[in-house]
Amino acid sequence: MDSEKKDIREWYQTAFADFENSLNGGASLPFHAVRKKAIARFAELGFPSTRNEDWKYTNIAPLLKHQFQPVAEAPDIAAESLAPFLFKGLDADRLVFVNGVYNEALSSVSNLPDGVILDTLENAFTTHADTVTQALGKTVSYEEETFSALNTAFARTGVFLSVPAGVVLERPLYILHVSKTEGREFLAAPRNLFLFGDNSQARLVEGHYNLDGGTSFKNSVTEISVGADALVEHVRIQDESKDAFHFATTQVEQATGSNYTSVAIDLGGSLVRNNLNVHLAEERCEAHLIGFYFGSGRQLIDNHTMIDHAVPNCESNELYKGILDDRAHGVFNGKVMVRPDAQKTNAFQQNQAILLSDDAHIDSKPQLEIFADDVKCSHGATVGELDDESLFYLRARGIGEQEAHAMLRLAFARDIFNYIKIDAVRERLEELVVERFNNKA
């Protein structure tokens, strides 16, 4: 095991040299110095074992059995093949990435309001060098955590969005990642930077899908800065191949009076680890962290969230629900930190799981660290099964067993989906999960 870890660490170090060569001009930009420091730091940190508290329930050994290769080019895919991932009736700007590589032909961006910058990170390194250099890596450090270091080292591109103060993006932005492995075990390291000015408003939809099955490793880092009184809704759909490794870190910084909602839906992946960290840095912020996952087979879906109440008068609301079948394994780790200054904090956390099989299991760890005294904090965790009485009631009306199951599972997830305010997205997702339920009822 340990030697395997060491070997694979060396593999990524070697891969880095090839990656550098593929960067061409990119290697002369200032960010490249950061990549080099990051790969060096990665080599020091190594991969975590389950002895590491943050990885106690999630054994990444399967990841270390593969030699994932960074790629500069992606296979062509036909525009029609995106159809299943587009939301009927959704009028959105769209950026498409194939195997982590930006695909301009499949993307479509309308006229954006004045001052809005939307580009690939790769372009923004040169076109908006100052802004990017100043903001990138400000909230996610490669120093502390292996996967952030690995992302930083291999970060080639991603999305850069800057919305100036007072601007409302009428159309949602849809960031669509599709993978088509064609048998190549590739590494993608999307790196996204979202800067929302004061009083701005935006809706992000992020989708991670797969076209041909196969194994890949996506290790993304997204930094989001939400300005004063800004309103951001962020929907994330992960429906990768059942053999994919999906690691994602999202770090959110909130300024006074801002409101951020994350709705994360996880359906795919073999080993999935989402880190979602929200820093309530100024007063009167509101954060909603909402999640739903459905795991079957031997999937492992791990949601690690951290809400940092650093100042008074903020509110956080967290609700994660999961359904696990077969031998699937869910992990929920919800850390809520209420620092000594953070009086009048409201922090609410709930996580609920339904286990459909005796071999499915969930490790759930609420972690409330409260250092202020005038606060309202609550947390609850439940694990249950589908209700037999409800099932009988539906069947007694003529509804087949499988459909009744799917109805009850969707009902369980209903309040999660209700957080998705874009009708076209919510409706399609409900359909998608019902399809999934019916494949596996």
Added chain:
Amino acid sequence: MLSIKNLHVSVEDTEILKGVNLEVKPGEIHAIMGPNGSGKSTFANVLAGREEYEVTDGEVTYLGQDLLDMAPEERAREGVFLAFQYPVEIPGVSTSHFMKTALNAIREHRGEEQLDAMQFLKLAREKMQLIEMDEKFLHRSVNDGFSGGEKKRNEIFQMAVLEPKLAILDETDSGLDIDALRIVANGVNKLRSSDNAFIVVTHYQRLLNYIVPDYVHVLVDGRIVESGDKNLALRLEEQGYDWVKDNDAVTA
């Protein structure tokens, strides 16, 4: 239509029904009365296909088929309907979606065309009017936060939508005020025809003033101990169950 012979049912190794016999023909209304815990709901639920109840002996034939061999949904599709004594709350499933799915499953079974959302809504609205329920209930989750009386009316609404051949009403009258009782009875009478039958479980004569039964049976300790016409219900109302308790089982 329904023929029950020597039905024995156990729950967790306790025998609840100890040899029930009953014949129901199309167009008939049978009332079943009896003290608390005598097995009335067990009987109703077994007919609807609830799996916790284990049938240890006897047979049930419904329209020439072995009813006990059918899954709950098959029974419903063949026209069996149970109005639950305690309807289940299902947050997250809207009443309209639930009923549309159920009706279409039944229609499919009958080889009829599926109703689309508009067609279903039209039908559902008519039935809501019939039982004087506000149409807003269609958009609420099934029974979620409904009052006791609203839940009972919702059962009758569902019955009106699904138009069963054999409807079993398990204390649908309990908890209803006098107006609601009249409305529910009205719903039943509208559905009544020479082709379908009702089994009405009740503790009270008052429902039977509106829904006049052809037969009244008294279930005590898992056996039908007395059967008669509607006058039996009046006598039970006056004298209670003591006088029948020691009777031997009868064949109804």
